[in-house]
Amino acid sequence: MTDIIHKPPNISRHFPLLAELKNYGRNDFSSDLFAGVITAILLVPQGIAYAILAGLPPQLGLYASILPPVAYALLGTSRTLSVGPVSIAAIMVASVLATPEVSVLGNPVQNSLILSAEVGVILLCMAVLRMGGLVNFISHPVLAGFTSGAALLIIASQLPQLAGLKPPDCGLNADCYRTWLDSANTYTLMMGAGCLSLLVFFGKPLTVLLKHARVNLTLLTAISKCGPLLTVVMATVAVAYFNLGQQQVALVGQVPVGLPELAIGFIEAKPAYILLPDSAFIAFIAYVESIAIAKVTANLRGQKIVPNKELIALGVANLVAAVSGGMPVAGGFSRTMVNFSAGARTQMAMIVAAFILLLAVIFFSPWFERIPKAALAAIILMAIYRLVRVRHIINTWRYDRGDGIAELVTLIGVLILGIEEGITLGIILTIGSQLRKNSQPHIAVVGGDAGGQVMQSSKHSVETWHHLLLVRIEESITFANIHSIEEYLETELKKKPNTRHVVLICTSVNDIDATALEALGHFNRSLQQAGKSLNISEAKIKVLDKLQKTDFLKQMQPGQVFARTEDAAKELG
């Protein structure tokens, strides 16, 4: 112990990456370099696509892919998590910016920067308050239902884009849908279909082909991950060559040249106040999703995620995003898996990727303007469809009906009520059912054998007494279960009307809260009025200490406190 205390404050304790770099070799770097390049190839189109998905100019996604991942790389405990713009946070930002309250504030860019800043501050506050355990409030089925629902919303917003359509607003009017479909743009549709086919081809089919051609694994990975970039390049070239901008094919549009300026001028009191609850939701989801993804890859390599350090790392990453003009960031599922399977060993890979993004922003911005939105929609669709987990819903439903209902209700809630409302509903549902389960008492009637040993009567064939009711309470007595415990005792007393003494065996009772104490007081009085006594046995010292502060033990007399249940059985039985 002493050598820990006398150790000088170690800077690498706060920067996990520095610790890893101590034993960092050439092989490690070449792995990270390769993974970083591959991830950057995905990050460029995703950055632009998610900004547009959020209803923001493309640079907010690009800027969010440069400094924030570097901040996370220095502070985070996951070695492979790819932090940057993500689809779920993007759709949440889109839904916040679209609410009437927020849209009247004007300037969506400013609002988005405020969201990033607030998400960062909230995550840091959570870290200070050690609220990393907050993830425990959300069950996997609720999270999966939420993700599936959000993914379906994204699909619904992106599918029409493949044909250059806006999302329909027709309700059940068939004619309206017909008119809507007629407004599809043929060039865009061809573009969208082409991009989607290319992306599908770059999935399984290409891998199978390359394996047949005995291409080595590294090259195979590199080629198959280039799908999105190649799609974007080919689509952009087609736009330039056929001059599709004239054919009303929607393009990304102007992207500022060069680097973002660091600034905090966007902060303003009124929008900051209005956006605060939404920021809290985005922060919560960003944290929960990032932790979940980080754990998956860490588990696969036997590494460890430290929730509180993740809060700090994600908080700083979002603050950095805000200051450098980026949208809110989190750990992205598809990118992290790409980074991981491309062989990333440390966060150095993400620093490489960020560097490439930086170069891209400096040198290729003019090119980004001609990327057709349909190509980006195709990339989003390919990244997102996996998140609609139908099989997961079926499995959950089969395994545990309650969890299945929670997953389905969350999904439907997200689709019908809205993103924040849906997940709130799911969390309330699971916490409520958890509390209901808690309120069922863990409790057992106890009997004795000839030798005076006491044992649970439902498990062992022991005699119970005529005038004595021994009941073992097997958990702390609190407001959540005291009602059920009372009911249980009353039922037992009705079954055995000759009972003169009730003994509560408190071996497993770690605490009796104020509500339970009051209720036990009432119970004691009603027993006394019926000429019966309440007794306690095997209570823990700390519980007795608490009771001694009140006059409960005095009011209990002639009821007694027994150290051993056997003594109670001997004296009262």
Place this chain on the structure above:
Amino acid sequence: MTDIIHKPPNISRHFPLLAELKNYGRNDFSSDLFAGVITAILLVPQGIAYAILAGLPPQLGLYASILPPVAYALLGTSRTLSVGPVSIAAIMVASVLATPEVSVLGNPVQNSLILSAEVGVILLCMAVLRMGGLVNFISHPVLAGFTSGAALLIIASQLPQLAGLKPPDCGLNADCYRTWLDSANTYTLMMGAGCLSLLVFFGKPLTVLLKHARVNLTLLTAISKCGPLLTVVMATVAVAYFNLGQQQVALVGQVPVGLPELAIGFIEAKPAYILLPDSAFIAFIAYVESIAIAKVTANLRGQKIVPNKELIALGVANLVAAVSGGMPVAGGFSRTMVNFSAGARTQMAMIVAAFILLLAVIFFSPWFERIPKAALAAIILMAIYRLVRVRHIINTWRYDRGDGIAELVTLIGVLILGIEEGITLGIILTIGSQLRKNSQPHIAVVGGDAGGQVMQSSKHSVETWHHLLLVRIEESITFANIHSIEEYLETELKKKPNTRHVVLICTSVNDIDATALEALGHFNRSLQQAGKSLNISEAKIKVLDKLQKTDFLKQMQPGQVFARTEDAAKELG
């Protein structure tokens, strides 16, 4: 059992009062008659006072005291609960009507009737959904903190009325307070002080005097409970005699003569929609407070309250209130105690009281108009000050710090944030801390003695094994505790790096939910990668059945499922 099944549907099952009237004798009725008269004497001034407290015309309180108590009398399971206008619901109605959202709707009378109707419907819905257990979500400290806070708000609103002042709106401006005090009305102040003194005298001092004069107990009760009525009568006479209405002493003002008309024309979609969340709060509080009061008196006489029937009775009472032009109703603390201590045996007492109210409304309405508001404020203050339970806060704080904090936070929350916000805060706080306690695993490492018996290693001096880790999980494994269980296991594994087999003893595991199953799957995989195995022993049949629906048990291989932990110890140890 069969005779229960073959019994003809019994109407008195739904009307507890009818069942009681079967053995109802002359003595019972004379007791109820006396208690009814005494309660009515309190009900008249309280009815008017609470309507004014809620910011409503006096008849809304009077009408709420006629048909609603009769409805409750027929359906309720408490024999002494006095249902009618109550102070806490009144201040909640006042606070709802004062919000900008609601006040723009105009017509507070209509809004109040909508509140009554919605409270009724919500309570009936809760009955259908068997949500009587909802009271378990609120701990006594939170309820006590809420009641104290609401009582303080009422005191703050009534104290200035004793001097004919409006509540001050001065912040920290001392001059403003001076001007405010100067605007006090001397006549009103004298009236208020006089009424308060009279009421105080009718408390302890008069009882002591009468006891000295050897007055018999019934007469003593009757006299001492007449304080409020006498106060109102004397104040009204003083108003008439000295023509105080001319001296700007605030009076109750016009009360319609005769009976309320039954009507449902007040229902309107927009205000109904806006008021719904507030109605839910009032319904919840009305139910929780009524149940708490009903239980106190029922416990004293060894009677039983049936939560679901209370929901129905209170629901119908509120619907009746709405239709007959009354404000929302609940069980009132002071009136119920008066009714109880005046010797009420059944709800017949409340029917008597309602009848007296009916006569009062028909014949005395013109008299009510001259009641000075200061007299009513004095009555409210005398009824309410007992609800500020300083001693309770101190005791709770001493007994259980967490509960003490919850009580204080709820109280302060009610005062600063508002009534609904305060209680929400308190509930979230207690449920949160409950969940945190739940997340701490009940878990123990188990060892074995020479004879092969396995026992908890921290309690018995038994040997644990080098290659075998036996861990008993002592509760269901769910999303709330799986994280802590995982951490516990990882810590134990770090302590014993030579472990080759982990056995989870599941004797007390009633359920493994979907989140826990996924996490156990990850845990199993990480064990296997380290060349270790995961095993299960003594799992319940229903848990195994659930696991069999998944491929968890297959993935666990070569880990096994043991029926007895001793077998696992023998084979793996």
